[in-house]
Amino acid sequence: MTELLIIADPSLMAERQGWLDTLGQERRLAAKTLDAYERDTRQFLAFLTGHVGGPAGLDDVATLRPADLRAFLAARRRDGTGARSLGRNLAGIRSFLRHLEKKGLANAAGAAAIRSPKQPRSLPKPLTDTQALDVVSDEMQMHDEPWVAARNAAVLTLLYGCGLRIAEALDLTPDDFAGGGETLRVTGKGGKTRIVPLLAVVRDAAEKYRNLCPHHLPANAPLFRGVRGGKLQPAIIQRAMQTMRGALGLPESATPHVLRHSFATHLLAGGGDLRTIQELLGHASLSTTQVYTGIDTTRLLDVYDRTHPRA
Structure with missing residues (x-):
């Protein structure tokens, strides 16, 4: 959590924690899914801090444009992240933005407008x-x-x-x-x-x-x-x-x-x-x-x- 305190404004971090608590307690998401969402939004906030030139805050999230989210996905892809992980990254960010939108703190339309990366079709390999x-x-x-x-x-x-x-x-x-x-x-x-x-x-x-x-x-x-x-x-x-x-x-x-x-x-x-x-x-x-x-x-x-x- 130390890294998060450095890269994001405390008010944004408090909203993020409230969203994670809601996912775990009310929606009862599996622990592994919660871990993935925590990691995905942490990576996004780290990117956003560099993108806006300072600790990311609620105002930065409220004014997000589709181009900002595409820049995040492009940066992740350059780091070697595959299509499946990128799709999960985007799903986590969308969920967080919808949570903020319900509270009047953000607009999730920009994230909704972005197509998820095309997923490679791979079939399970069953035994005979x-x-x-x-x-x-x-x-x-x-x-x-x-x-x-x-x-x-x-x-x-x-x-x-x-x-x-x-x-x-x-x-x-x-x-x-x-x-x-x-x-x-x-x-x-x-x-x-x-x-x-x-x-x-x-x-x-x-x-x-x-x-x-x-x-x-x-x-x-x-x-x-x-x-x-x-x-x-x-x-x-x-x-x-x-x-x-x-x-x-x-x-x-x-x-x-x-x-x-x-x-x-x-x-x-x-x-x-x-x-x-x-x-x-x-x-x-x-x-x-x-x-x-x-x-x-x-x-x-x-x-x-x-x-x-x-x-």
Whole structure:
């Protein structure tokens, strides 16, 4: 925060902090999103200070022109910032300006008039059905401790069998499985809760881990534990997946998160509809889910090119 006190007027900093507090407390944005918005606006205020020749204040923000914002984006691009990060930079600034506009302190029209940088279209790289099943298999969990092997298998099975993010899986408690064995309660981004079907194979994997785990597992505390009994950290599962990549000959793109992509892609290929997949994944927007239609189309065209006599 020391840097911010130097580069911006205290009144502007107070408004910025109020905006961040609102995002966290009222809109319940995820901690990582808040960190990104804090960093993006800090970078913008640092730029603005140099741009106006002194500590940026509310008057400077109130008189912002589209050209000023384009100059900021151009400076970031010269520093090597990619299109995705630039788009997020602009989204954070727009949100902050809308907050100030509601209080009569700024005009957000200039920021709204700027087009977001065109985003590169990149498709997730799902595993094949066979590869995904190999990854979640008990036999592939390379660890001397049976309970640790069962734990890793249970977490990975949740990612593939329920389409969870790794943070969602590691936040689960025994109480979240209290759906009569048929459903699972998942708390996703922004604290939003969704209910997903619990396949028998997923339930069995979690139960096997619970039976072998040497640590006490209270009903409302994290289910998955590290060797010393604390909450399991994502890096442990990421390292386990890295080990399996070598053993199974999987590509570098085969991370724990790719199991979530595989879940969605395999459902779509099997006839699942986008709306249902959106709800299962916990996506706020259907457009986020639509990326998987590109994967399925790509796969169909690849099969056509390889097998059709006239291809």
